[in-house]
Amino acid sequence: MKIIAHIKNDYTTKFGIPRQSGLAQTIGYIVFEPEYRVNEALRGIDGYSHLWLIWDFSEAHRDKWSPTVRPPRLGGNKHVGVFATRSPFRPNPIGLSCVRLLGTEQTKDGTVLKVQGADLMNGTPIYDIKPYIAYTDSIPDAVCGFADEVMGDRLAVTITDTQLCKLPSDKQKALVALLMGDPRPSYQDDDTRVYGFEYAGFEIKFTVVGNMLTVKEIK
Amino acid sequence: MKIIAHIKNDYTTKFGIPRQSGLAQTIGYIVFEPEYRVNEALRGIDGYSHLWLIWDFSEAHRDKWSPTVRPPRLGGNKHVGVFATRSPFRPNPIGLSCVRLLGTEQTKDGTVLKVQGADLMNGTPIYDIKPYIAYTDSIPDAVCGFADEVMGDRLAVTITDTQLCKLPSDKQKALVALLMGDPRPSYQDDDTRVYGFEYAGFEIKFTVVGNMLTVKEIK
Secondary structure: OOOEEEEOOOOOOOOOOOOOOOOOOEEEEEEEEEOOOOHHHHHOHHHEEEEEEEEOOOOOOOOOOOOEEHHHHOOOOOOOOEOOOOOOOOOOOOOEEEEEEEEEEEEEEEEEEEEEOOOOOOOEEEEEEOOHHHHHOOOOOEEEEHHHHHHHOOOOEOOOOHHOOOOOHHHHHHHHHHHHOOOOOOOOOOOOOOOOEEEOOEEEEEEEEEEEEEEEOOO | OOEEEEEOOOOOOOOOOOOOOOOOEEEEEEEHHHHHOOOOHOOOHHHEEEEEEEEEEOOOOEEEEEEEOOOOOHHOOOOOOHHHOOOOOOOOOOEEEOOOOOOOEEEEEEEEEEEEEOOOOOOOOOEEEEEHHHHHHHOOOOEEEEHHOOOOOEEEEOOOOHHHHHHHHHHHHHHHHHHOOOOOOOOOOOOOOEEEEEEEEEEEEEEEEEEEEEEEEEE
């Protein structure tokens, strides 16, 4: 497997990355490796609104595989078969994410793809990029096991303008979307705890009481 | 990359395999390699109606990659960038297919998955199996480049839940379908213009940039 590209985005730590693609509003850039920096290879890609990324769960490599995992969304104590989850801890640590293609940009690293919604950490190696083809890939009424059961979980986010405006305007919406998705490790549920994570070079501190997330500080 | 399973089906030659998953109604069986023949790894999978298969285009290995391919759908004489296609001839020959999960069966080769719609040749090695999760994987209105040209022109529709929920639930799907069909007067193509029309007693306002329709307001 050859690395064809890496992603460049604001997720500089694992903590805080949304658990699925699309939940994130964050913008990212797909920068090709020199060998694959060939404009011809992208001819026609701008006709697609969405792309699949197939990538390396580079932070989840293990020597041995485990038949079950404990998804954080289920509270972290229920065992589920690895092939019934999108967990990174699988026999081949390959990730699959659907992103929105916003366009191409010319940079010193050649033509890069500007995408939205990637749940990849900054620097993640990418193995393949494929166009999203709705007539085969879109199954709106697919039944989705426990993923369906827990999808109702969204937090109400309270954040003052003063805090929010510390972020560049193009990152504000993305942060709120990310917070609504509940970036806490799910096995934690402590009303009094101040959680913190890094986003776009800022430190975000928040508390969660019930379904209410309150941002305490951005710096 | 470890081979975790192989598919068993009736496609014994490349010729005649549908060009995308889902287009095939054929039944196939996913037979795990001995190391991965562990029932626990499938726990919970029966809660999903569809699965992703990530597999090896084992019949399409090449020593060198080519930046462009000539998709059969386009008559075989138009060059398209490899990342704008699902062609097997790509830097990493990895296939991605969505299949319907019909159930599990006990066989002498352990528990196998019975699936429908796989566009894989008999014996194809499989690297990963993931559940299909509609809320991230299903984008019914994705714009699909030349794949659309051969399936019919549609717009990608962006609409927030807040806006969409102003409509009665039985009209929401119909509105999106209507917007995908491009309700603009066809002689108009003005990126900056806010178009408006009435639907089910509501006023719908939207813009169109390229193939992207964005709903601005519903009232």
